[in-house]
Amino acid sequence: MYRLNSVDPHLSELLSKEVQRQHRTIELIASENFVPPVMLEVQGSVLTNKYAEGYPGRRYHGGCHVIDEIESLAIERAKKLFNAEYANVQPHSGVNANMAVYMAVLKPGDLILGMDLSHGGHLSHGSKVSISGVMFASRCYGVNRESETIDYDEVARLATEIKPRIIIAGASAYPRVIDFARFREIADSVGAYFMVDMAHIAGLVAAGVHPSPVPYADFVTSTTTKTMRGARGGIILCKAEYGHKIDKAIFPGIQGGPILQNVAAKALTFKLAMTEEFRRYERQVAANAKALSLGLAERGFRLVSGGTDNHLMLVDCRGKDLTGRQAEESLEEVGIAVNKNMIPYDPAPPAVTSGIRLGAAAMTTRGMRETEFRLIGQMISEVLTSRSSRVTERVKGEVSDLCNAFPLYFDRVEAAGATLGAS
Numbered sequence: 547m548y549r550l551n552s553v554d555p556h557l558s559e560l561l562s563k564e565v566q567r568q569h570r571t572i573e574l575i576a577s578e579n580f581v582p583p584v585m586l587e588v589q590g591s592v593l594t595n596k597y598a599e600g601y602p603g604r605r606y607h608g609g610c611h612v613i614d615e616i617e618s619l620a621i622e623r624a625k626k627l628f629n630a631e632y633a634n635v636q637p638h639s640g641v642n643a644n645m646a647v648y649m650a651v652l653k654p655g656d657l658i659l660g661m662d663l664s665h666g667g668h669l670s671h672g673s674k675v676s677i678s679g680v681m682f683a684s685r686c687y688g689v690n691r692e693s694e695t696i697d698y699d700e701v702a703r704l705a706t707e708i709k710p711r712i713i714i715a716g717a718s719a720y721p722r723v724i725d726f727a728r729f730r731e732i733a734d735s736v737g738a739y740f741m742v743d744m745a746h747i748a749g750l751v752a753a754g755v756h757p758s759p760v761p762y763a764d765f766v767t768s769t770t771t772k773t774m775r776g777a778r779g780g781i782i783l784c785k786a787e788y789g790h791k792i793d794k795a796i797f798p799g800i801q802g803g804p805i806l807q808n809v810a811a812k813a814l815t816f817k818l819a820m821t822e823e824f825r826r827y828e829r830q831v832a833a834n835a836k837a838l839s840l841g842l843a844e845r846g847f848r849l850v851s852g853g854t855d856n857h858l859m860l861v862d863c864r865g866k867d868l869t870g871r872q873a874e875e876s877l878e879e880v881g882i883a884v885n886k887n888m889i890p891y892d893p894a895p896p897a898v899t900s901g902i903r904l905g906a907a908a909m910t911t912r913g914m915r916e917t918e919f920r921l922i923g924q925m926i927s928e929v930l931t932s933r934s935s936r937v938t939e940r941v942k943g944e945v946s947d948l949c950n951a952f953p954l955y956f957d958r959v960e961a962a963g964a965t966l967g968a969s
């Protein structure tokens with residue numbers, strides 16, 4: 547791998563192996579994507595050398611005039627892209643963005659109402675094993691047992707009963723459109739703040755493929771990875787009236803200096819997300835997810851809620867006499883990466899699960915369309931249905947052919963091959 551090879555051959559070899567693994571894998575992990583090479587350039591830039599505690603125009607370090615321009619660019623682009631009144635682009639991650647909102651408007655012990663982790667919610671929405679559930683009291687809402695979609699009447703009933711200080715919408719594993727207007731109504735009816743964590747669907751929102759939460763929520767948090775296909779990190783959008791509190795909660799509240807190469811990469815992420823190419827990409831992501839879900843349903847797999855409206859789906863593996871963990875392992879053997887995932891009302895423990903979560907964002911970036919996604923559905927079905935070594939070997943070959951037909955980071959994969967060949 548370039549000059550790293552001579553400075554640290556061991557690390558260089560590991561990076562080369564990872565480049566090759568990414569190239570050779572059908573990546574269906576719903577939270578992953580492949581950034582364009584220019585994003586790697588920015589994230590690997592000299593900005594890593596700079597400290598810039600504070601915000602543009604009010605820093606605790608000297609020499610920040612260029613940094614101020616970069617951060618202001620990221621802020622202005624984030625506001626424009628999502629039509630938001632205020633943006634903070636410093637959160638190091640999605641969890642930090644969520645924690646900052648809680649720090650800004652809650653007191654320790656205040657009550658959070660978020661989506662049940664085992665129904666698709668996220669740890670940082672009040673789970674007892676996360677700091678969000680340690681510092682704050684929390685309750686959760688889930689999905690309806692029959693429809694497996696959010697039961698808004700039940701959310702309203704629960705909110706009226708428990709009077710949360712903040713209500714959170716947004717999920718890690720929910721395949722359907724979320725009704726933000728309805729959540730807003732519920733929050734207003736009990737005098738709660740309303741926050742949306744759009745980490746998974748942010749790219750779809752930016753492209754107009756999923757309705758935007760921005761007009762409805764007091765706070766919208768997100769990662770800039772996943773469907774946004776950009777920098778590693780988080781953002782917070784909010785109404786202007788909360789801007790000062792949010793800034794204070796990030797710095798000095800829960801973070802020190804911003805990771806400036808990531809702030810710059812967020813500026814690039816937002817610029818790319820304003821293009822027609824990006825909007826086409828997101829429409830294709832949704833179309834590909836639909837093609838994969840239909841292909842699996844036709845082959846007898848049960849999909850949670852019957853399908854998908856966004857970039858991801860949850861497959862119930864019990865119909866094939868498999869646990870989620872077994873399905874994940876069998877698919878990994880042929881080069882298809884998915885993750886085991888709880889399904890609503892799952893009888894299996896979290897380390898086993900009854901389901902797998904599949905997403906279309908990453909392989910759509912590699913140029914695949916409905917035809918390839920239907921083929922991937924067929925491969926998944928063959929591996930999980932037949933479970934014979936003959937089928938495993940054949941599908942391994944098919945995965946390899948498909949990956950080679952849609953190459954990733956071509957020059958890096960070539961260089962990795964040379965490095966590994968030479969070592």
Ligand SMILES: Cc1ncc(COP(=O)(O)O)c(C=O)c1O
Pocket residue numbers: 577638639640641642668670716717718743744745746769779780
């Ligand atoms: C809905 C949601 N919020 C927050 C996060 C956490 O983001 P990070 O890993 O950047 O802290 C995730 C991660 O997958 C997520 O799905």
